[in-house]
Amino acid sequence: MSRRAWLSRRRLAAATVLVTLVALAVPAALHVQGKRQAAAEAAALARQITAEVDRRAERESTELRASRSLSTSGRAMAERMRILTDCDSTGDQPSGPNGRLPASALCAIPGSGMLLRADAAEAWASLQEAFKxxxxxxxCVNNGYRTYAQQASMHAGNPSMVAPPGTSNHGLGLALDLCTASDGVAGTSAWDWMDAHAPDFGWALPSWARPGGSRPEPWHWEYVASGDRVS
Known part of the structure; x- marks a missing residue:
């Protein structure tokens, strides 16, 4: 065999081997590439699922927070007109005479039975549902509306602490006192709750009655939403 023929055979054999190797390598490479692509797609899908789970969790958390908020002061405020169904708190409310409000203008609040002017009673009823x-x-409430005679009697017995008759918000049905041995004590959990949430329902502790005020009475709360209060 001539040298040229031998070289031709060698080249042919080498080419055959190369074609065979390529034929084997290409599917393997495609297989690896397919696995990598499948893995990348799976990872992308996992990220999408995780993101969707996080979004749903955030929505549920937001809804839960809103539900909890609504279950306290929000729900009580939304339902405040349904609490005292026989109490006419709509329309104009009487602003006096102090200590001589007509019985039709007063409503009893649940639990204590203390009387307040209709709009103040509705607001307090909502507040105490949230408190509950x-x-x-x-x-615990131990004082609400006072007649002129009741205010006069209390003032005579304790003139340094009780306002003169005709000058107290009690006589307008816009003030009440919490029990001085329990919920009316500043710093208790009940009092702290009142201090934080009562304004949401139109009730507040006057500055003079706050701890450190000119005449501290942390038990004395007034309905301020009406704008009828006196100092």
Missing amino acids: ETFGRYP
Whole structure:
């Protein structure tokens, strides 16, 4: 065999081997590439699923927070007109005479039976429903509306602490006192709740009655939403 023929055979054999190797390598490479692509697609899908789970969790968390908020002061405020169904708190409310409000203008609040002017009674009823959701009970109330005669009697017995008749918000049905041995004590959990949430329902502790005020009475709360209060 001539040298040229031998070289031709060698080249042919080498080419055959190369074609064979390529034929084997290409599917293997495609297989590896397919695995990598499948892995990348799976990772992308996992990220999408995780993101969707996170979004749903955030929505549920937001809805839960909103539900909890609504279950306290929000829900109580939304339902405030349904609490005292026989109490006419709509329309104009009487602003006096102090200590001589007509019986038709007054409503009893649940639990204590204390009287307040209709709009103040509705607001307080809503407040104490929210209070009850936190503490499992209504706040302890020992004073509400006072007639002129009642205010005069109390003032005579304790002139340094009780306002003269005709000058107190009690006589307008816009003030009440919490029990001085329990919920009316500043710093208790009940009082702290009142201090934080009562304004949401139109009730507030006057500056003079706050701890450190000119005449501290942390038990004395007034309905301020009406704008009828006196100092």
